[in-house]
Amino acid sequence: MLRREMVRRAGALAVRLAQSVAVLWAAFTVVFLILHVLPGDPVSIMLSQSEDGLSADPAQVAALRARYGLDRPLPVQYGIALYRALHLDFGQSIQTGQPVLATLRDVLPGTAALASVAFALALLVGIALAVATHHAPEGATKAALAALPALGTALPTFWVGLLLLQVFSFHWPLFPAMGNDGWRALALPAATLAIPTSARIAQIAGRTLADAAAQPFATAVAARGVGRARLMAVHLLPNVAISLVTMSGLIAGNLLAGSVVTETVFSRDGIGRLAQLAVQTKDIPVVEGVVLLAASLFVAINLAVDLLYPLLDPRIGK
């Protein structure tokens, strides 16, 4: 490779990295502003939550403020929070006193397992649905198949979860109603989380398939006598892969956001349940941690996608 070309690529990579860092910094700032500026400060929110909030004596409030560094001017607080975040210190959970990072790390495996199984399921169902819709003969079947993704995105996730529980845990006791143990406990939550995700994947895949099939290369390949199955597998599906990779940051974000409701419905330990509890108890550092985790995940995936593109799609990066 030419040296000039390598320098150009290194430069592009540096710009892309700087952009990612800037997005993360901005996300951090937005979350900080929401949680520290909007109504008051974490201590007043915390005290308003506790039962004896009204009778909390000023000395106690002042002590709490000093303890969390909230008696300092806001820009100073922001500076300190940013400095700490750069050193991966996101403070302590107000409820448990544990560091936020450790708290997140403890529950991450549960959500990772749930999200990956749900994602695999969604990928399978979504692509199968898109391919089936693509090949279905024009008419009622095709219309019905094409309407399914819209149905999948319209169903409230918590309601689907409760219905699955009702049918497969209570009516027919096939799966446990709650908990984290084993694959049987994973089945219903993963199915719940997979429904909206598979619908979104089917929509993306369906659009890409239609676009690709309308292009001259598809006609040329078909004219050469290549069968439908081979045309789909070798020539059309790689296009779907690329558009799904493009959307993978958003899909991951949706899975993480969906885990809040899913884990709450099935009483599973994980990031989502942690977020729900943190909002309920006004545990601001934990809420901040969860939102930042989601933003970092999105930024990291998009960065990885950008770096992978030239490998996946020979048209890009030339």
Added chain:
Amino acid sequence: MTDINPSPTWDAALRSPRPDWLALLCGLALGLVFLWAVVPGWFSAADPLRGIPAEALRPPSAQHWFGTDHLGRDLFARTVYGTTVSLQACGLAVAVALAGGVPMGLAAGFAGGRVDALFMRAVDVAMAIPALLLALAIVTALGFGTVRIAIAVGVSSISSFARISRGEAVRLRHALFVEAARASGVRTPAIMLRHVLPHAAGPILALVTLEFGTAVLAVSALSFLGFGAPPPQPEWGLLIAEGRNYMAVAWWYTALPGLVVATVVLAANHLARTLRARSVLGG
């Protein structure tokens, strides 16, 4: 000026050769639910708050269409009366998103250059935080309650409105009639208000409808999680959350109110798709 059609969407819908029965049905369903919200008393004679303990957890019947809850309250009445709070919250959420997003997006798309570049960077940031998590952070700061979750849902959807409006502004910025208005000395705010906004109305209307469905889902999810209206009040998400404790014995408690929520979202989404297709064809 008669050849400048201010609202391609409605016009195309009226001129359509074949009525779209499914879209009509969706419109009727939404209209019915709106009536529930405005005059719930017309649709249910039962009291949504007072229960008859002897009739607790009865399955659906001619007398109680959706069955009764653990306190013997009529669940259909609670669903109908809950519509008021739920739809008000969704309306507020869409209004917040609309008021926050549309001016920003139109201004950015119309200004172009650096302002637009800055705007797009802000959109990048907004996309990095999933809407539900952003809403959760805002709810943490604002506190609990239906109005607050509505504001949180609205604020977290500002970016999608801003994105669509920007796209429309960019599309229309160099349109012939905009250039003509500018050449005849119309000022930029007036151009945006009188010439760009009406033409962007179709896609924005489609987005409002879509966003309404999204807001129904988000508001009911947040109140299901326990951040919305306090218990005695009937509200869709809360209703389903209450039914959670009686799932083993009363399937109707969660299933039927949830079916109403799903139907409303489905109808809104379908109408949004129809409107968008029409606005593309007509505009």
